[in-house]
Amino acid sequence: EAGVAQSPRYKIIEKRQSVAFWCNPISGHATLYWYQQILGQGPKLLIQFQNNGVVDDSQLPKDRFSAERLKGVDSTLKIQPAKLEDSAVYLCASSLGGTVRNSPLHFGNGTRLTVT
Amino acid sequence: ILNVEQSPQSLHVQEGDSTNFTCSFPSSNFYALHWYRWETAKSPEALFVMTLNGDEKKKGRISATLNTKEGYSYLYIKGSQPEDSATYLCAFNTNAGKSTFGDGTTLTVKP
DSSP states (O other): OOOOEEEOSEEEEOTTOOEEEEEEOOTTOOEEEEEEEOTTSOOEEEEEEETTEEEEOTTSOTTTEEEEOTTSSOEEEEESSOOGGGOEEEEEEEESOTTOTTOOOEEOOOEEEEEO | OOOOEEEOSEEEEETTOOEEEEEEOOSSSOOEEEEEEEOTTSOOEEEEEEOSTTOEEEETTEEEEEETTTTEEEEEESSOOGGGOEEEEEEEEOTTSOEEEOOOEEEEEEO
């Protein structure tokens, strides 16, 4: 099966600019996650979708971050405007669904964002 | 916010050494515990999904145990090889499908 696709792989922007990341999950995976991983820390959940509905966005900085999964398939994460502390790896993951107990997350390769 | 802790933060061993790491998590509302391996320039890859107290899983030289009552899981690597060098992440899962990750243990195996 094809894996989780993410783009771009790398992005360098200046602070106050905007940026968007794209993710296409594994076909048939109902749940899609966006994680932020800062160097030296574990991935932190930004937002979780179940099909096209938001399950958890409690840790998403909503004043600058937004995400959508309009058709319940691929998803876009946007940052506007970016701050220096947004420099991180942004990981997209998908799984069969939260109620499938034995279903691990399948990750994309991530987007490494550097804000200067 | 759930508290998931991993120790040690980093580990350097010689090729052939055996090693183990710890993941501590809340003992309430347990649903599943996942272990992932994250090699440099690659995506995190699932190693084990553990759901029952007392579970023991094994994949080659890597094995894991689970104690949900006291809230910990151990990951063991027997006879470490340079290709085992990676960051090992554990993730605590609730029945709402939320995964909370620890900060990981970074293993470096020297030839």
